[in-house]
Amino acid sequence: MVFLSNSYTIFAQKKDFIVVLDAGHGGKDPGKVANNKIKEKEIALKIVLQVGKLLEKENNIKIIYTRKTDVFVDLWERGRIANKADADLFVSIHCNAHNSQASGAETWVLGTHANRQNFEVAKIENSVILLEDNHEENYKGFDPNSPESVIGLTLMQEEYLDQSIQLASIMQNGFTKNLKRKDRGVKQAGFVVLHQTYMPSILIEAGFITNKAEGSFLNSKIGQQKVSESIYKSIVKYIQQLTLNTVENEEIVSIEQDTTTSETVENEYENVLFKVQISAGTRKLATKSYNFNGLRNIERIKTGKMYKYYLGKSSNYSEIKDLQRLAKSKGYNSAFIVAFKNGKKIAIENVLKKS
Numbered sequence: 001m002v003f004l005s006n007s008y009t010i011f012a013q014k015k016d017f018i019v020v021l022d023a024g025h026g027g028k029d030p031g032k033v034a035n036n037k038i039k040e041k042e043i044a045l046k047i048v049l050q051v052g053k054l055l056e057k058e059n060n061i062k063i064i065y066t067r068k069t070d071v072f073v074d075l076w077e078r079g080r081i082a083n084k085a086d087a088d089l090f091v092s093i094h095c096n097a098h099n100s101q102a103s104g105a106e107t108w109v110l111g112t113h114a115n116r117q118n119f120e121v122a123k124i125e126n127s128v129i130l131l132e133d134n135h136e137e138n139y140k141g142f143d144p145n146s147p148e149s150v151i152g153l154t155l156m157q158e159e160y161l162d163q164s165i166q167l168a169s170i171m172q173n174g175f176t177k178n179l180k181r182k183d184r185g186v187k188q189a190g191f192v193v194l195h196q197t198y199m200p201s202i203l204i205e206a207g208f209i210t211n212k213a214e215g216s217f218l219n220s221k222i223g224q225q226k227v228s229e230s231i232y233k234s235i236v237k238y239i240q241q242l243t244l245n246t247v248e249n250e251e252i253v254s255i256e257q258d259t260t261t262s263e264t265v266e267n268e269y270e271n272v273l274f275k276v277q278i279s280a281g282t283r284k285l286a287t288k289s290y291n292f293n294g295l296r297n298i299e300r301i302k303t304g305k306m307y308k309y310y311l312g313k314s315s316n317y318s319e320i321k322d323l324q325r326l327a328k329s330k331g332y333n334s335a336f337i338v339a340f341k342n343g344k345k346i347a348i349e350n351v352l353k354k355s
Contacts, residue, residue, distance in 0.1 A: 016062035017239055018086065018088050019062070021065050021093070022065075022093065023066065024094035024095075026070055031095070040209060043224065045069075047231070048065065048093050064085050078092070082199065089200055090201035095218060096207060099210070102208050105176075106172070106185055106186075107168040107204050108205070109168050110161070110201065163200035163306065166200075167200060169186055174233060174234040179226055206218060273313050274315070274316075276312060276324045276337055278292065278298075278309055281307060282306065284300070284302075293331050298310070311327050311335070
């Protein structure tokens with residue numbers, strides 16, 4: 001068994017990097033159940049506890065759990081725990097289920113559901129709020145069955161979406177390359193538990209307990225150990241990337257989009273500026289070409305605790321795609337395009353859909 005050594009400090013900073021680990025469901029909410037015996041809440045908790053144990057061995061990382069036993073915790077309380085701790089990262093762990101033999105791992109970030117299927121996934125996870133006392137008051141009229149309610153969730157997490165996607169991409173890479181799980185991708189949907197947090201946040205569906213082989217794997221000690229190690233290594237890699245201000249050869253997985261989105265749009269977009277984000281981190285670097293592998297026209301923007309670095313700007317989507325290709329040729333393999341309208345960041349898929 002190989003772990004990352006804790007004989008060195010992952011990053012040099014005064015405060016601990018706080019990670020909140022959230023085991024989905026619990027108590028009166030079993031989550032998904034397969035064969036009347038495999039319960040999502042139990043598998044999620046076992047994985048979370050193992051991930052936490054591994055991370056606790058690392059220097060400068062502090063772990064907080066939303067639950068460590070089989071208890072029911074409201075979704076809003078899970079977010080409150082993370083926010084009160086001023087956490088740097090929120091990771092919620094779940095298992096999937098389906099009436100077929102579907103398999104594979106997927107990682108979700110908060111966003112407007114890209115299609116009907118994504119809304120249905122979010123609706124199932126969000127329905128737990130109906131088990132909570134005073135849910136009408138706590139969620140201010142939020143209806144898990146309403147697409148309109150889900151759309152309203154995205155605004156407060158917008159600031160952290162880039163980092164969430166970065167971690168989700170690393171997580172999927174670990175699942176597919178190390179665990180040989182089927183890659184179901186990085187996806188976006190309106191999960192209440194992610195909406196409640198004010199930091200980069202992801203929700204992991206580690207696999208399908210309804211799949212005969214995958215269900216047995218997830219319900220076994222060796223399976224839970226391997227999944228836990230993969231999650232642990234991905235979190236550590238994410239922290240290292242933030243600290244070193246590099247995004248090391250990690251491809252940012254494209255978020256699932258409607259088929260109406262075109263990636264070859266060549267016209268100008270009025271009042272919209274596209275930029276290429278090449279990296280993000282806690283270090284403040286001079287925007288000189290020697291800091292960015294010879295790239296020029298670099299812009300630095302501070303967002304919360306993070307500095308984001310952008311290459312170029314243009315209202316022409318074709319031009320910005322060329323800059324993205326240039327960035328990747330210089331080693332920024334995870335460079336991705338973002339859009340701004342009237343100085344405010346907007347979802348790029350919404351811009352392209354209007355073409």
